[in-house]
Amino acid sequence: MSDYRAPIKDMRFVMDEIAGFNELSSLPGFEEATPDLADAILEEAAKFACEVIGPLNRIGDQQGCQLTPAGVTTPPGWKEAYAQYREAGWNGITLPAEFGGQGLPNTLGIAAKEMLCSANMSFSLGPLLTTGAVEALLTCASEELKAVFLDKMVSGEWTGTMNLTEPHAGSDLALIRSRAEPQADGSYKVFGQKIFITYGDHDMTENIVHLVLARLPDAPAGVKGISMFLVPKFMVNGDGSLGARNDAYCVSLEHKLGIHASPTCVMAYGDNGGAVGYLLGEPNRGLEYMFIMMNEARLGVGLQGVAIGERAYQQALGYARERKQGRDALTGEALVTIDKHPDIRRMLMLMKSRVEAARALTYYTSGLLDRAHHLADAEARKQALWLAEFMIPIVKGGGTEMGIEVTSLGIQIYGGMGFIEETGAAQHWRDSRITTIYEGTTGIQANDLLFRKLMRDQGATAKIVFGEVYATVKALTASGKPELAAIAQKLGVALKMWTDATEWLAANAKTGLGGVLTAAVPYLNLAVVVCNGWMMAKAALAAVAHLDKGEGDLPFYRAKLASARFYADQMLPQAIACAETVKAGDAAIAGLGSELFDA
Amino acid sequence: MSDYRAPIKDMRFVMDEIAGFNELSSLPGFEEATPDLADAILEEAAKFACEVIGPLNRIGDQQGCQLTPAGVTTPPGWKEAYAQYREAGWNGITLPAEFGGQGLPNTLGIAAKEMLCSANMSFSLGPLLTTGAVEALLTCASEELKAVFLDKMVSGEWTGTMNLTEPHAGSDLALIRSRAEPQADGSYKVFGQKIFITYGDHDMTENIVHLVLARLPDAPAGVKGISMFLVPKFMVNGDGSLGARNDAYCVSLEHKLGIHASPTCVMAYGDNGGAVGYLLGEPNRGLEYMFIMMNEARLGVGLQGVAIGERAYQQALGYARERKQGRDALTGEALVTIDKHPDIRRMLMLMKSRVEAARALTYYTSGLLDRAHHLADAEARKQALWLAEFMIPIVKGGGTEMGIEVTSLGIQIYGGMGFIEETGAAQHWRDSRITTIYEGTTGIQANDLLFRKLMRDQGATAKIVFGEVYATVKALTASGKPELAAIAQKLGVALKMWTDATEWLAANAKTGLGGVLTAAVPYLNLAVVVCNGWMMAKAALAAVAHLDKGEGDLPFYRAKLASARFYADQMLPQAIACAETVKAGDAAIAGLGSELFDA
Known part of the structure; x- marks a missing residue:
């Protein structure tokens, strides 16, 4: 099994050329986020990811977690690795300085997070959930609770x-x-059973802070009657020391397809008299608070697709460069490594360009979120936020589906060896499979894009995005270079497909809801392809600018240009198919009932 | 975990309306293959699959096989089930009567084989390999060897x-x-190590007949120096009783992603002095013999995609009809089963229509193979054989890729529960993942389609297929029915894409080999979409004929029509994207070397 190598150069390219990281240090609160600091952090993060948690990925998959009478135990080495993670200060790099974090931009933090996840997705889930809980406390906890827990x-x-x-x-x-x-x-005393609780119990820390959705006695039915409670595993004394064990227990661990080392717990609250909990924020607003942090959680899951795709790509590339089979069809050379075979090259390029495209969109959106929180002008902040929120379902839905497809290509490149677990290629595919489900399925992302993000402002934000994509098409064409013109042509067609499909949705939203709902995921797929292709076009423009000046690592920029064009050739045409499918709506099945499925 | 139900009605529909099963009993050798016999066989096969081996699927996945000092042991119940399989005579239904088989058409046998595989893919692999070995012996074994082993x-x-x-x-x-x-x-004494040997050892039968590719001392290098040997696990005495243990041992079992109950063996031949083997046919023609039976083996693997897709579909449908979540978006009804939600309907229909399309193409090709062996006229036999051989890589490549995608949709419909192994949805996805690899990867199917099947007669067979698809388009249009016209329009565009892409390949085959090789898999995908869409169009025509006459199970035919149109709406537009990708060739990466992947 090949080792993970952090793709720092690729990350910096995206941060600098697409996500505008270098502009961030001029914003209030981000003064320290200089390129030098970024270099230092990325290098240290790479070292930690590659040397400390990467080597634990396989044993985590093989041994998983165990439920013992004393609670859940993590695989050998996990506890020590977490201690190193904590001591090095990785947990707080993007969290507020007021509570001990470093307050750095997400656009930098996301690269470090990608490395963690590439090295060991199961490990990275603990910190991901903790960050989500911190965001929730920042949003709605009282000053007293913040003081005790944050x-x-x-x-x-x-x-x-x-x-x-x-x-x-x-x-x-x-x-x-x-x-x-x-x-x-x-x-409060909290009672109930919760399932699918990631890191619901473990042995890496002395305490665990559970955020629990539950109903108050007088709560209205439905989503407007849900409140959020903080339920610690151990009570906290006035002096900050730990007190009694709270009535919150993991009663079962799930046996899962992947992420074996991430304990997925069935949690029982209050089976022994009630779990002590504290109301967070106001009654009945729990779901609203949950959705505030949902944006970043979904961005984080989209990033998992990128991270695991990158890992699978590196591994497949390593194998393809070692494994010798067959003759080179073009040169006739006997017994070459399989990376010389055109179909293996196609698969490697598909893996690479799809990962790069999704990384670019994820980091770009992260840059929008940084601007949404730090720009000086309130109107500009709001526009950045709405653009980011528009992109989130595209990042999440697109990144996760890509991760599954790319890890599958990784297996395919290994051939028969890919099906053997010792190789490690299969683990990435199994691990990736949860990502299109948790934090909202792909179907839910599609509905979010359509009914919340697209329609809430009658398409105004979408039109801004369309305009920016169009500006990129114009810039490609204006360059006068044939390789950019080739991308421009395909991106232009894809954009037209997207705007056509959007018009179709708008025209049918009122009178043909069944068709619109059936078209939601195909529409999401269409948006994913165009936005990813747009990012690759931006990458191509940036690469050509460097090539024209003859400055920097020219083979690197040539490879970026090739990757962008490859994406345009292989992926952008799918926009045409998606648009056709959107516009077909549910014509084939409208009005037919359950007998449709029995035949 | 829901039980498997054999879709006999769907199978008969395809056999009768698409594969022309009813015409077969007029051919020499198939006189007994009447519709009544087919009914009886399918019912018995369904009973066996559902009641005997289906219930063993889960335990097989959980416990797998074990390598003991006495050899490989299969999971509990396996041995007994195999004894029932053998005693009921299932193994020989399509094998020659001369050696104790029933000599029935493949077009009937394939339905029984689909049931076996749906019920328990790991179990079905043993018989699949045995049938392949029988075909090899029929092709090239001496009369003496046939008499002892067949x-x-x-x-x-x-x-x-x-x-x-x-x-x-x-x-x-x-x-x-x-x-x-x-x-x-x-x-001969055979020496060597072989890997990935399916059912290389097991405890279900007293003897195992290994067909082994090896080189004779004076053999030329490369593929033209490979001979085929028969190496029994136990020697066979003159009276047919078993003699000494031969020097052929399983030395290791692979730990695999799926098909856990199918023992994948590392086989050592001759480690203790040499394994006794017998030459099959002539020296140095081993690979040629292997390729003779490859067609049926690949058809069998394509069928696995259909079988496992069907199983996953049934299971997802069962869950969707029980699981209650959310409000019906169209009627407003509170808390409905999730099969009412448009995106779940979309996924179920996608699963269903893709399985139906691949089944139709597989059975249709099986029908061509029956004709290739039984038609009276030699020229007609040859044309049927070439058509079948043209379709084989499309059946294998398309069916297996579909199986992976459809089983993944099955997990998606389960949501979080799909990621939990107890549900059983994940097993289908894991099991399916080998199918695009063994018996030739998808890349190898694509090269077979291009360089053997398409080019060997300068596209003559392809033109026959194009002509038949076009005839179907005309028939749809001629009907004057809007629902058929909608299918005709999409199939017509898809066919145009296929012929355009074929012309592009022909024009570039000599001077742009790199581009053609890069385009091979996209071209295969294009052929898959068009051929599957064509089959669904034939199904639609058949369904409408019944609906027009008002005869038979009308809801069944309405569902078939809906499924065909759904395929046209959701899948056929992909032909446009595939053709664009084919025609892009390798323009993005031509001339670039290994540095492309390092960036």
């Missing part, structure tokens, strides 16, 4: 969890039944 | 294996190093 969560001394799902309440959170009873001292 | 292999009393791959020789069989030394008595 420093320790920002440092990673304690981890956090998100407890939404119940056996009968998955995508439909309106069905949540967990309940909270107010106590005389202002606290 | 009856017992046809009945399933002994199983067979195919030994091609060596650690350094996978897709490139020219590298085979195993060797055979002639002995004074006319036998």
Whole structure:
């Protein structure tokens, strides 16, 4: 199994040329985010990812976690690696300085996070969930709760969890039944069972802070009656020391297809008299708070597709450069390494260009989120936020579906060896499979794009994006270079498909809802292809600018240009197929009932 | 985990309306293959698949096989199930009556084989390999060897294996190093290590007949120096009783991503002095013999995609009809089963229509093979054979890629539960992943289609197919029905894309080989989409004929029509994208070397 190598150069290219990282240090609060600091952080993060947690990826998959009478134990080496993670200060790099973090831009933090996830996706999920919980506390916790919990969560001394799902309440959170009873001292007793709780229990930290959605006694039915509670694993004394064990236990671990080392817990709250909890924010606003941090959580899951795709690509490339089979069809050379065979090259390029495109879109969106929080002008902040929110379902839906397809190509390049678990190629594919499901399925991303992001401003944000894509097409054409013109032609067609499909949706939203809902995922796929192709076109423009000046690593920029054109040739034409499918709506099945499926 | 239900009605529809099963009983040798016999066989096969081997699928996945000092043991229940399989005579239904088989058409046998594979893919691999070995013996074994081995292999009393791959020789069989030394008595001693040997050892039968590719001492280098040997696990005495243990052992079992209950063996031949083997046919023609049976083996693997897709579809449908989440977006009804949600309907229909399309093409090709062997006229036999051979890579490449995508949709419909192994949805996805690799990867199917099947007659066979697709387009249009016209329009465009891409390939085959090789898989995908869409169009015509007459199960025919149109809407537009990609060739990367991948 080949080792992970952090693609720092690729990351910096995207940060600098596409996500505008270098402009961020001029924004209030980001003064320290200089290129030099970025270099230092990326190098250290690479070292940590490659040397400390990367080597634990395989043993994590093989041994997984165990539920013992004393709680959940992580695989050998996990605890020590987490201690190193925490001590090196990685947990707080993008979290507020006020609570001990470094307050650096997401556009820098995301590269470090990508490395963690590439090296060991199961490991990276603990910090991802903790960060989500921190965001929630920042949003809605009282000053007292913040004072007790935030420093320790920002440092990673304690981890956090998100407890939404119940056996009968998955995508439909309106069905949540967990309940909270107010106590005389202002606290609550929480009762209920939660499932799919990532890192719901483990042995890496002394305490765990559970955020739990539950209903108050007088709460209205449905999603407007859900409140959020903080339930610590151990109570915290006034002096910050740990007190009694709270009534919150992992009662079962799931046996999963992938991410074996990430404990997926069934959590029982209140089976022994009630779990002590504290209301976060106002009653009945739990779901609203959850959605505030959902943007960054979904961006983080989209990033997982990039990270695991990158890992699979590196591994497949390493194998293809070693494995000798067959004659070179073009030169006639006997017994060459398989990376010389055109179809293996096609698959490697497809892996590479799709990962690069999704990385670019993810980092670009991260840059928008940084601007949404730090730009001086309120109107500019709002526009950046709306653009970021428009992109989030595209990043999440597109990145995760790409991750599954790219890791599958990784197996294919290995041939028969890819099906053997010792090779490690299969693990990436298994691990990736959860990403299109958690934090909202691809179907939910599609509905979010259509009914929230596209329609909330009658397409105004979409039109800004269309305009920017069009500007890129014009810039490509204006260059007068045939390789850029080739990309421009395909991106132009793809953009036209996207605007056509959008018009079709707008025209049918009122009178043909069934068709619009059926078209949601194909429409999302269309947006993914165009936005990814747009990012690759920007990369091509940047690469050509360097090539024209003859400055920097010219083979690197030539490879970037080739990768962009490859994406245009292989992926952008799919926009035509997606648009056709969108516009077909549900004509084939409208009005037909369940008998459709029985035949 | 829901049970498997054999889709007999769907199978009969395809057999009768598309594969022309009913005409077969008029051909010499097929006189007994009447519709009544087909009914009886399909019902019995369904019973066996659903009641005997289906229930063993999960335990097979969980426990797998074990290598013990006495050899490989199969999971609990396996041995008994195999005994039932053999005793009921399933092994020989399409094998020659001369050796104890039933000699029935493949067009009937394929439905029974689909059921076996849907119920338990790991179980079905043993019989698949045995059938392949039988075909090889029929092709090239001496009368003496046939007399000793064939009856017992046809009945399933002994199983067979195919030994091609060596650690350094996978897709490139020219590298085979195993060797055979002639002995004074006319036998050979075989030496070498073979890997990925399916059912290389097991405890279900008393003997195993290994077919092994190896080199004679004076053999030329490369693929023209490979001979085929029969190496029994136990020697066979003159009276047919078993003699000494031969020097052929399983020395290791692979730990695989899927098909856990199918033992994938590392086989050592001759480690203790030499394994006794018998030359099959003439020296140095081993690979040629292997390719004779490759057609049916590849058809069988394409069928696996259909079978496992069908199983995943049934299971996802069962779950979607039980699981309640969310409000019906169209009627407003609260808390409905998820099969009411448009995106779940879309996924279920995509699963269903893609499985139906691939089944139709597989059975249709099976019908061509039956005609290729049984038509009275030699010229007609040859044309049927060439058409079948043209379709084989399309069936294999398309069916297997479809199987992976459809089983993935099955997981998606389950949501979070799909990622939990107990559900069983994940097993289908894991099991399916080998199918695009063994019996020739998708890349090899694509090269076979281009360089053997398309070019060997300068496109003459392809033109016959184009003509038949066009005739279907005309028939759809001539009907004057809007629902058929909608299909005709999309199939017509897709066909145009296919013919355009074929012309591009022909024009570039000599001067732009790199581009043509890069375009091979996209071209295969294009052929898959058009041929599958064509089959669905034929299904639509057949369904409408019944609907017009008002005869038979009308809801069934309405569902068939809807499924065909759904395929046209959702899948046929991909032909446009594929053709664009084919015609882009390798323009993006031509002339660039290995530095392309380092960036």
